[in-house]
Amino acid sequence: MATEERTKEILKGLHDSVYEFEEDDAVKWAKTALEEGVDPFVATMEGIAEGMIAAGEAYNEKKYFVPELLMCADALYAGLDILKPAIEASGRQAEVKGSIVLGVVEGDVHDIGKNLVKMMFEVAGWTVYDLGKDVPLDKFVEEQIKTDAEVVGLSALMTTSMLAMPVVIEKLRAKNPKVRILLGGAPVNPEVAEKYGADGYAKTAGTAVDEAINLLKVLKEEELGE
Amino acid sequence: MPDGKGAMTERERVLALLDRKKPDRVPIWPFAYQGFATVYTGTPISDAYNKPRVAYEAQKKTCHDFGWVFTPMLGYAAYGGWELGGEIKWPSGEFAQAPTVLKHPVETPDDVMSLKVPDVKTAGIVPIMKEFYDISSKELLDNEPFNVMQFGANGSFTIAGNISGPDRLCKWIIKKPDVAHRLLQLANEHISKLAAYWKELYGVENVIPLGGEPTSANQLISPNMFKEFAMPYITEINKMFIDMGYRHLYAHICGEHNANMEYWAQIPMGDPGIISIAQEVELFDAARYFPNDVILGNVNPAIIQTGTPEEVYAAVKKNVEDGKKIEGGYIFSPGCEMPPMAPVENIKAMSQAVFDHGWY
C-alpha cells in the first residue's frame, strides 16, 4: 500500500499528465497506481478526472483551445483504459452517476462541441451512449429505449438543424414522458430550449454535467413524490 | 423586388467600390447561393450542389427577384474531403443544409505522408463545378460584377481539416506538427492546381476567387496556432492568385476570429479585397484591420431565420447605418450562409431595410 504522501504524489502525477496532455505519463502513473495499491476508483476520480476538469477551466479562460482539450482527452482515455478494468475487477462498482444518450441531430456534422460534452460526462462517471453526428431522429428514441438512459442530450450548431430538436423531443416524450432532455450548441439558448419543450440547456461542456445532475435530482424527487 | 430607384445597377455598385469610388447605394450581396436559392425556387437543396443547371437558374432567379448582386458560385464548406479521395453524402431530408464528408481520405500520419494529390479535373465536385461555371461564364447580367465566383482561395486550413477531419488536424498541430504542415501543403497543392485549371478555362477578367475559413476560428484554435498553421498557407495561396492576375479576392472569415484579425490583416487580399466577416466580429474592428479593403457583412443569419420581419429590418438598418461609415467601402450581407428556411417575409424585410437606408 502506498503511503498517504505517495498516494498524493501518484494522484498529482495522474492529474498533471492529463492536464499537460502527456499520454505516456498518464499510462505510467496509472500503472504505478495499480502496482502500489492505490484504489483505482480514487485514482480515476481524484487524479484523472480532476486533471480534465482543470483543462476544461483552462479552455473557458482561453488558455487552452480545442487542440489542447483533444490531447488531454487522449491522455485521459489512455489512463482510463488501465484503471477501468481494475475498478471492475475489484468488484467495487464505480458509482454510476447517470446515463445519457448524446448526439448531433440529423443534417448537422458539427461534432467538435458534442465530443467535448461527451468527455466531460465520462469524466464525471456517467455512462455515455454516443450516437455521433448527423443522427437520424428516430435513432435517439430507439437508443433511449434500448439503454433506458435517464437523459438525452441533443446538439445542433445551425439554425437549420436546430429545427430538428422539437421533433425529436416530441418523439421522445411520446414514448417515454419521464426522460430528461438536455439541449446545447451555439444557436440554442435557454429561451429556445424552453420553447422546444426541453428540460434543460447548458452553454458549455463544463456546465452540461451540472445541468444534467440537476435534471436527475428533479426526476428522483418526482419519483419519490409518486 | 428591385428598388428601381437607383441610377446604378448592382454590378456597377460593386465595381465602383472595387475602384475605390462611392456607389449610390450599399449593394446587397448575400450568401444565398445554395440552400436558400433552391428552397425559394422549389427544388431540393442537394440540387444546389449536384445539378449545375438547376443551381444556376435558382441563384439567378433568387438574386433577380430580391434585387441582389449575383455572383454565381458552386462550392461547400466541407470541401477537400471528397476531392482528395474520401466520400461525400449529399444533403437530404428536412434539416440538412450542405454536403457532409462521410469518409476522410486520411486517418493516420502515415496516410498523410503518403497521400498524393489526385488529378484535379476529376477530383470530387470539380467536374460539377466546371459544368456550373461553363454555364455561368456564358452571360454577364447587369447584377453581376463577376460571372464566375470561383471556389478555392484562402481556405487552406479548413480544407486541410476537411481532408483529415478537423479533430485530427487539431491534435497533429500539437503532437505531430510536421504532419499538420504536410497536410496544409497538400491542401495548398490541390488549391494551386485547381486555380491553374480555372484560369485556363475562364481567364481572370470576370472572375473572383473566394474561400472560407471556419475551422481556424478561435472557437477551435488559438491565435498563435493561426499564426503558425493558417496564416502562412493562406498567404501563399492568396499571393499565388494575385500573381496569376486576379485583382480581387473574396475571403469569408467564418466564425469568431477576433484574436486572429491582426494576422488576417497581414494576408494579401487583392486591390482591394472583399473581406466577408461573420457576426462574431464587429464591422468597425474589421474596417480597422482592413482599411484598404471592402468590408462585407454581417447580420446574424439566425435573426433572419428566427426573428420577426420587424426584428430583421431593425438589425439590417443598424448594420447598414454603421457600414456606410466605413471609409474603405461596405457591402451588406448576412454573417454567414443565409439559412435555407429563412421566411420570405424576413428576406423582403432585409432587402427593404437596405433599399430604405442604404443610400449615400
Ligand code: B12
Ligand atoms: C468548425 C465549423 C465547421 C466545420 C465543422 C467540422 C466538425 N466536424 O465539427 C465545417 C467546415 C465542416 C463546417 C461546415 C458547415 N458549416 Co460550419 N461552422 C464551424 C464553426 C466556425 C465552429 C463550430 C465549432 O466547432 N465550435 C467549437 C465548439 C467547441 O463549440 P460548440 O460546438 O458551440 O460546442 C460548445 C457548446 O455549444 C456546448 N454544446 C455543444 N453541443 C452540446 C450538446 C449538449 C447536450 C450540451 C448540453 C452542450 C453542448 O458545449 C461545447 C463546448 O463548450 C461555426 C461558428 C459558430 N459560431 O459556431 C460554423 C457554423 C456553425 N457553420 C455554419 C454553416 C452555415 C456551415 C455549412 C452549412 C456551410 C456550407 N454551406 O457548407 C456547413 C454545414 C455542414 C453540415 N452538413 O453540417 C454556420 C451556421 C449558421 C446557421 N444556419 O445557424 C456557423 C454558425 C457559422 C456562422 N458564422 O454563421 N463548419
